[in-house]
Amino acid sequence: MKLSVPALLVSLSLAVLSTPADAHSRRSYTPPVGYVSVDNHAGVPVTVTVEGSGARVVGAWETVRFATHEGEISVVATYSQYGNTYSLTSREVRVHGRRTTALTIGAPESGKVKVVNDTGVAASVFVGGRSYASLSPGASRILTVPLGKAELTMFANGVLVESACVEVRPFSEKTLVAEAPAFADLVVSNPLPFAVDVMVDHGSKHRVAANSSTVLPHMRVGRVEVEYERLGGYAIDEELVNVRAWSGAEMTVNTPRTGLVRLDSDACEFVRVFIDGRLVSLIEPFAETTLLLPLGPTVLEVRKLEGTLVERSYVVVDPLRTTSLDFGRREGDRRVSERDHDGHHDEGRGDDGEGHRRPSTW
Incomplete structure (x- = not known):
């Protein structure tokens, strides 16, 4: 059956009006897909998160391409060290549809050093002579230190308790532990009317004058055996003394038996x-x-x-x-x-x- 021109136009108009709504949506505009190519030159595996694409672990010296939408998108790379997660890079990149934007991730310009304070008192940390941190007793901290050789020192009660020259490299783990001093002072008081000789742990003799006190420096921390005698080697007594790390110890010579x-x-x-x-x-x-x-x-x-x-x-x-x-x-x-x-x-x-x-x- 042949239709006249007016009839054909009417039929086409009716067909357009009867088209379903989802057919219109299928023909709506979809932005073209773009890509971000990540080259990992950091030397260790890193986790890369690309906006619109999710997160993936990119191995050392590996290249991974992420599909995402066009426009300004964020790219974040992180790494793990000392059981913590640290940011390696975070930037905005421009992605064009149906094109690939290349991004290279390099090693950080600083390293991490862990310091631990086991001195029993507050301690201060210095790097290259500059104050970096203060640590309470038993505390630890991870410092960010420039790459290369670094002189780290720790002081407690005004005493140098730890010192080390470390080579700081990207992602390397260096730990510096400061402990309480291994030696302290022992103060010996002699109330007797004659001088005595004092020996600690069977060591050399230290003379203590009559009715006076003497400081014996650099004694081993812990329980030490102290012997004392009259001049001439006549024994008076011996006892165990507990020398503490920071306060040392004090003792008094007993009257002879x-x-x-x-x-x-x-x-x-x-x-x-x-x-x-x-x-x-x-x-x-x-x-x-x-x-x-x-x-x-x-x-x-x-x-x-x-x-x-x-x-x-x-x-x-x-x-x-x-x-x-x-x-x-x-x-x-x-x-x-x-x-x-x-x-x-x-x-x-x-x-x-x-x-x-x-x-x-x-």
Whole structure:
């Protein structure tokens, strides 16, 4: 059937009016797709997020192309270090439809250094002499430091507790831990009227004058064994002292639990010395010896080798004074005295009516 021209125009108009709405939408304008090509020259895997495309991990020296829409879009690259995520780059790029925009990601211009404060007190961190951070006890921090060699120092209580020269590289992990000092001061107070020698952990002797105090520097932190003795090597006491990292320790010399008795023999032969009937020493002719004895009264006897009594004295052993006994002289010159450790002494003559020599303080 043939239609006239007017009829054909009417039919076409009706066809247009009857077209569904979704057909119009399918023919609506869609922006062309653009691309971003990311070259990872950072040297480590990075996570790249492209607006309109999502996030992907781009391996070291790998190139990945992201499909996105045209226009200004954001590109963010991050990396992981010390268990944290850090931004490597964040920028806006112009993307054109059906074209590829290239983007190269390089290594950062700084590195990370972790510092840990295990000193037990507040600490300050310096890089190249410039203050970088303050750390509370037990705290840690990750510093951003320029690449290359860096001199890192940490101070606590005004004391240098850690120092290191580190080579800072991109993505490398350097950790600097500051610990409490391994040594501290030990203050020894001596209230005794004579000087004493002090040894720590069986080390060298340190002399502490009478009625004074001495600082022993650079002692090992922790429990140390302290021994002290009279001059001449006569032991007084020993004890364990806890030297703390920052405050050190203080100790006081105890009063001796023993005393000294000095014997000066003018006899021309060997003699034996007995204390309360017990043999304690053998003295050569014209010799002197010093005995370390328990405190309190005691009976001291000097006998020749065959047993003949040379001297018998009652002696009171004092912790702070040295008792001196001379024997073997002529009868009129025999003497018993008590001498303190400053060289002073009290002399006594005579006996107790039974032939016993006695000190003047008897």
